[in-house]
Amino acid sequence: MPLATSKYQHIVEYLLYAERDVHEAIQITKEHPELTVDDAYYIQRALVNQRLQENNTRTIGLKLGLTNEVKRKELGVSELIFGHLHEDMLAKEWEPIRRSELIHPKVEPELAFFIGKDIAGDEITVEEIVHAIDYVAPALEIIDSRYKDFEFSLIDVVSDNCSCAKFVVGSKLVKLHPIDLNNIGVAVSKNGMVEKTGSSSALSRNPLKVLIHALKSLHVHNKGFHKGDIVLSGALCEAIPIDHHDTIVAEFDTLGTVTATFV
Numbered sequence: 001m002p003l004a005t006s007k008y009q010h011i012v013e014y015l016l017y018a019e020r021d022v023h024e025a026i027q028i029t030k031e032h033p034e035l036t037v038d039d040a041y042y043i044q045r046a047l048v049n050q051r052l053q054e055n056n057t058r059t060i061g062l063k064l065g066l067t068n069e070v071k072r073k074e075l076g077v078s079e080l081i082f083g084h085l086h087e088d089m090l091a092k093e094w095e096p097i098r099r100s101e102l103i104h105p106k107v108e109p110e111l112a113f114f115i116g117k118d119i120a121g122d123e124i125t126v127e128e129i130v131h132a133i134d135y136v137a138p139a140l141e142i143i144d145s146r147y148k149d150f151e152f153s154l155i156d157v158v159s160d161n162c163s164c165a166k167f168v169v170g171s172k173l174v175k176l177h178p179i180d181l182n183n184i185g186v187a188v189s190k191n192g193m194v195e196k197t198g199s200s201s202a203l204s205r206n207p208l209k210v211l212i213h214a215l216k217s218l219h220v221h222n223k224g225f226h227k228g229d230i231v232l233s234g235a236l237c238e239a240i241p242i243d244h245h246d247t248i249v250a251e252f253d254t255l256g257t258v259t260a261t262f263v
């Protein structure tokens with residue numbers, strides 16, 4: 001039985017206030033242990049709708065999360081999650097991101113897929129997904145969970161639009177053919193020193209299978225990928241905490257580099 005809309009509204013205001021006011025919030029499941037995953041996606045939808053209005057922005061794609069088994073194990077869950085990317089979250093490589101506007105940001109390397117045609121369904125084949133993707137590009141996601149100490153349950157994080165705060169996409173767009181997406185290595189450096197390394201093989205060994213799986217989950221919500229969407233794959237390795245004046249560079253095999261600079 002879904003909660004009354006007014007109860008959701010209180011949670012939506014609470015989470016959006018934490019984002020706007022740049023403060024940590026207590027996990028919503030502490031006060032509402034009865035919330036289900038379906039409730040969480042309902043809250044997320046209400047939250048992103050309100051955020052779209054307040055920030056006068058628009059949805060430009062989706063982010064996938066917990067596609068990396070290490071992250072799923074940390075949270076003790078078996079399913080990937082999805083959230084919404086808004087235009088005002090898109091940061092440019094040449095425009096420093098203001099650290100003071102974020103609570104406790106972390107950066108993680110991801111693959112950005114540019115969707116060239118609408119695709120939806122729970123039995124999509126590899127050929128169909130390849131056909132629907134125009135390009136792949138290197139990306140950095142800046143996650144900034146609104147929850148204290150970045151601690152949350154699955155229901156908390158889904159309600160919080162999956163910690164999404166900003167993202168940067170590198171300017172080199174690569175056609176899927178003939179690259180092998182299954183083992184793209186990445187090295188992420190902070191201020192010139194490599195801090196983390198990873199590989200696209202962390203994404204269930206095959207990023208395209210992750211996209212197919214995501215479409216299956218989206219299908220349950222009557223959603224899919226749309227022409228023009230950017231879809232973030234989920235993190236290839238552990239996230240790196242950010243401080244003022246940090247510069248993060250992710251160097252991907254084949255795909256090139258992407259940079260995020262903070263002031």
Ligand code: OOG
Nearest residue numbers: 065066067162163234235
């Ligand atoms: C949750 C969002 C997960 C990913 O790439 O797996 C995510 C978090 O780690 O805050 O963005």
Ligand code: MG
Nearest residue numbers: 108141234235
């Ligand atoms: Mg991510």
